[in-house]
Amino acid sequence: MVSGGVTKFAKALPTMDFRMRVKKAFDYAMNDAGITLDQIDGSVASYFADHFQRQLMSGIMVQDYLGLTPKPSKRVEGGGATGGLAFQTGFEEIASGRMDVCAVYGFESMSHVNTWKGNEFIALASDTNFDYPVGGFYTGYYAMMARRHMHEFGTTVEQLAKVSIKNHKNALNNPYAQSPMNLTVEDVRNSPMVASPLTRLDVCAMSDGAAVAILASKEKAFELSDHPVLVKSIGTGTDTMRLADRPFLKVPLLPNETEGDYSKLEYPGIHSFRAGRTAAKEAYQGAGITDPLEEIDFVELHDAYTSSEIQTYEDLGLCKYGEGGSFVESGKADLGGKVAVNPSGGLLACGHPVGATGIMQSVFAFWQLQNTIGKHFGNDKLQVKNAKRGLIHSHAGTGTYVTVSIMEAVQ
Amino acid sequence: MVSGGVTKFAKALPTMDFRMRVKKAFDYAMNDAGITLDQIDGSVASYFADHFQRQLMSGIMVQDYLGLTPKPSKRVEGGGATGGLAFQTGFEEIASGRMDVCAVYGFESMSHVNTWKGNEFIALASDTNFDYPVGGFYTGYYAMMARRHMHEFGTTVEQLAKVSIKNHKNALNNPYAQSPMNLTVEDVRNSPMVASPLTRLDVCAMSDGAAVAILASKEKAFELSDHPVLVKSIGTGTDTMRLADRPFLKVPLLPNETEGDYSKLEYPGIHSFRAGRTAAKEAYQGAGITDPLEEIDFVELHDAYTSSEIQTYEDLGLCKYGEGGSFVESGKADLGGKVAVNPSGGLLACGHPVGATGIMQSVFAFWQLQNTIGKHFGNDKLQVKNAKRGLIHSHAGTGTYVTVSIMEAVQ
Numbered sequence: 001m002v003s004g005g006v007t008k009f010a011k012a013l014p015t016m017d018f019r020m021r022v023k024k025a026f027d028y029a030m031n032d033a034g035i036t037l038d039q040i041d042g043s044v045a046s047y048f049a050d051h052f053q054r055q056l057m058s059g060i061m062v063q064d065y066l067g068l069t070p071k072p073s074k075r076v077e078g079g080g081a082t083g084g085l086a087f088q089t090g091f092e093e094i095a096s097g098r099m100d101v102c103a104v105y106g107f108e109s110m111s112h113v114n115t116w117k118g119n120e121f122i123a124l125a126s127d128t129n130f131d132y133p134v135g136g137f138y139t140g141y142y143a144m145m146a147r148r149h150m151h152e153f154g155t156t157v158e159q160l161a162k163v164s165i166k167n168h169k170n171a172l173n174n175p176y177a178q179s180p181m182n183l184t185v186e187d188v189r190n191s192p193m194v195a196s197p198l199t200r201l202d203v204c205a206m207s208d209g210a211a212v213a214i215l216a217s218k219e220k221a222f223e224l225s226d227h228p229v230l231v232k233s234i235g236t237g238t239d240t241m242r243l244a245d246r247p248f249l250k251v252p253l254l255p256n257e258t259e260g261d262y263s264k265l266e267y268p269g270i271h272s273f274r275a276g277r278t279a280a281k282e283a284y285q286g287a288g289i290t291d292p293l294e295e296i297d298f299v300e301l302h303d304a305y306t307s308s309e310i311q312t313y314e315d316l317g318l319c320k321y322g323e324g325g326s327f328v329e330s331g332k333a334d335l336g337g338k339v340a341v342n343p344s345g346g347l348l349a350c351g352h353p354v355g356a357t358g359i360m361q362s363v364f365a366f367w368q369l370q371n372t373i374g375k376h377f378g379n380d381k382l383q384v385k386n387a388k389r390g391l392i393h394s395h396a397g398t399g400t401y402v403t404v405s406i407m408e409a410v411q
Numbered sequence: 412m413v414s415g416g417v418t419k420f421a422k423a424l425p426t427m428d429f430r431m432r433v434k435k436a437f438d439y440a441m442n443d444a445g446i447t448l449d450q451i452d453g454s455v456a457s458y459f460a461d462h463f464q465r466q467l468m469s470g471i472m473v474q475d476y477l478g479l480t481p482k483p484s485k486r487v488e489g490g491g492a493t494g495g496l497a498f499q500t501g502f503e504e505i506a507s508g509r510m511d512v513c514a515v516y517g518f519e520s521m522s523h524v525n526t527w528k529g530n531e532f533i534a535l536a537s538d539t540n541f542d543y544p545v546g547g548f549y550t551g552y553y554a555m556m557a558r559r560h561m562h563e564f565g566t567t568v569e570q571l572a573k574v575s576i577k578n579h580k581n582a583l584n585n586p587y588a589q590s591p592m593n594l595t596v597e598d599v600r601n602s603p604m605v606a607s608p609l610t611r612l613d614v615c616a617m618s619d620g621a622a623v624a625i626l627a628s629k630e631k632a633f634e635l636s637d638h639p640v641l642v643k644s645i646g647t648g649t650d651t652m653r654l655a656d657r658p659f660l661k662v663p664l665l666p667n668e669t670e671g672d673y674s675k676l677e678y679p680g681i682h683s684f685r686a687g688r689t690a691a692k693e694a695y696q697g698a699g700i701t702d703p704l705e706e707i708d709f710v711e712l713h714d715a716y717t718s719s720e721i722q723t724y725e726d727l728g729l730c731k732y733g734e735g736g737s738f739v740e741s742g743k744a745d746l747g748g749k750v751a752v753n754p755s756g757g758l759l760a761c762g763h764p765v766g767a768t769g770i771m772q773s774v775f776a777f778w779q780l781q782n783t784i785g786k787h788f789g790n791d792k793l794q795v796k797n798a799k800r801g802l803i804h805s806h807a808g809t810g811t812y813v814t815v816s817i818m819e820a821v822q
Contacts (some may be wrong), residue, residue: 014818026615044646049461049467050460050461050535051461051462051467052455054535054539055535055538055539056460056462056490056532056536057489057490057652057808057811058535059489059547060489060490060650060651060652060807060808060811060812061538061652063649064649064650064652064656069650069651069685070647070648070649070650070663070684070685070686071648071649071689072647072648072649072693073489073647073649073812074488074489074496074647074812075487075488075489075545076485076486076487076488077485077486077487077488078468078471078485078486079467079468080483085485089485089500089503090486091506092507093499093503094504095506095507095508095509096502096506096507096646096703097506098503098506103771122466123468124461124465124466124803125467126464126469128466129471141731155465164779165535178663195544223520234509235483236453236483236485237481237482237483238471238474238475238479238480238482238483238484239471239475240471240475240480241468241471241472241475241483243681245475252481273818274480274481275481278481278482278483282483302487312682313707358546361499386766396468396471396749397468400468401471401484401485402717411412
């Protein structure tokens, strides 16, 4: 990776067209590394819902607006994991030898659609024959998983709140974040209930935004940038659309796990993300990681819900199965802790403009590994000291697509 | 490529779910080469419109139905070129070393939606701020291009009709085709006018269908199949969403062209597809092709309109700029002619279930190069004799995304 750019994620920017948003992030990335248009061989477009845009094929409109026609491009999509999948596709464009330099652009404009309608669009991303007609919705699915986690492992709502507090607090120093906040456990618990046990502050918000990552082959990377960052490995997993199809599915073991960690559980498929573990396993194999907590300095993960951050600690092997609640409580996931999780503020505090989110994570990770957070944020309070290796994690549906990519500083 | 499968393309198969359709094509491909599920490393999903399905993330539902979870997957989309882009993404999954065996599955269910509503969905794939509000629609855009081609080069409606006659006739021997027909010029001209000069028989139909291509690394290919086919090279181009932005854009030259061939034209961007030429150029470079007419044995191209087949002859360098009309008249594009174009019947006669179409082309090309059309069609009348090299061509919008891939028989 040789450069990146992000717009401020925010609600209600109706005057800014989605193309303008992407161009803003794109220009930032191009200028930051001094890259010119003729050096870009092609692109990958990342956006979720044609419905939100009331426009199919938005990607080609962005391609044109950026001045990238007639170069190759395609759209990659996979719900909430769209950004992560597009980033990995950019990686494959380079690794396959097809392109030397690839621009991956992600965007979403959501806030012009009212929440009710927006929820309807998002609900169409669950099984419309089974779940949708009976009122199934994502907050409900996640609430159910959280309840099971609490029942099985004794996880508490206070532990969920800790995730919200940590991420919103980190965002106080991230100028790109939508909702920086200083919160207490009481604030989180007293905010409006969405789906018990998840309150308003346990759930990320819809957002408008764009993010751009520019990837290059090894040779080109050193031509284009003084400080490229290595994309060491990628991993992807998938799972059934419906939670109901998942309770008894076997969960893959991570390198630092033994069967005993989950084999006694009644419903492993409900509180663990099989796709997340599959993705982590592939990425760890590719990077030669056997002890994630020791070998990874920071993680930008898909915390659409506080409970899913806790589930994901476990699925990434940062702690043992069932110990996600105490993990956040221990402070190990804090900035300055053992492994900073969502130093940017994550989706909870940055916002979640779907197609942009996974790309945003890659940009923040890129800056961390370049040691340039101070330059790009205007303050270096969120810079993870001596960050050598970061993990980015993108996640769709109830865990239908999950991507994990490992990025490393280049000495 | 080691195997392929296609369902019969047809209208009104409401009792068959899109998953069942894909499974049918998938099982055919798996059985034909004797491939087992555990040999598949991952997949690429190809489908166009969430709107048609009234279901987002259909790809993951197919992934699950085929038994491919938790393996990696992603959806690739690019309007009418979705299938071609997904096929090329499968190629890149292999070429990048990420997978050894990749299943690329394409599908679309369109006929349950009435034509009026379907047209509205498709219209959302044009610029909804400029073209859509003033009644712009694809048949109109193509009619405009056809008119300009006629004005500039003297192309006739009878020449357009020849394309329809040829493709519908070829389909008489293709058991997978939706509309095999024996037609005369009068039949085509007397069918209902859609957008002058294009009649009903100048335009492809909406369809239901699925197609699957299984791609493998060189090593794996020879393990899995006695008759693999080489995907020699790929090319992709893009262009502006609106025709109105295109008239004066410079058109790339093909290896066998000189500037004089189009430099005197007033509006090169209206009767040539810049993205098509860009894609062809990249694919020809990759395959070392300098004289397409001599070096390619057959072409499966995106004939959504008879006029676009004529335009595409030129953009693929099968004839000179402006000579597409006389090219089809000469019989060179007939089965048994210099280069068989759409021996399968193309989109005009096979139907165009968007996400499946480009994959279908790859399957037919695969069988041609395996010399197994007789086996798969039940008759070998459409087998191109001594086919050594084929070209497949997928196309979106008014030429916004175009893919060209070159496939070769393995000796």
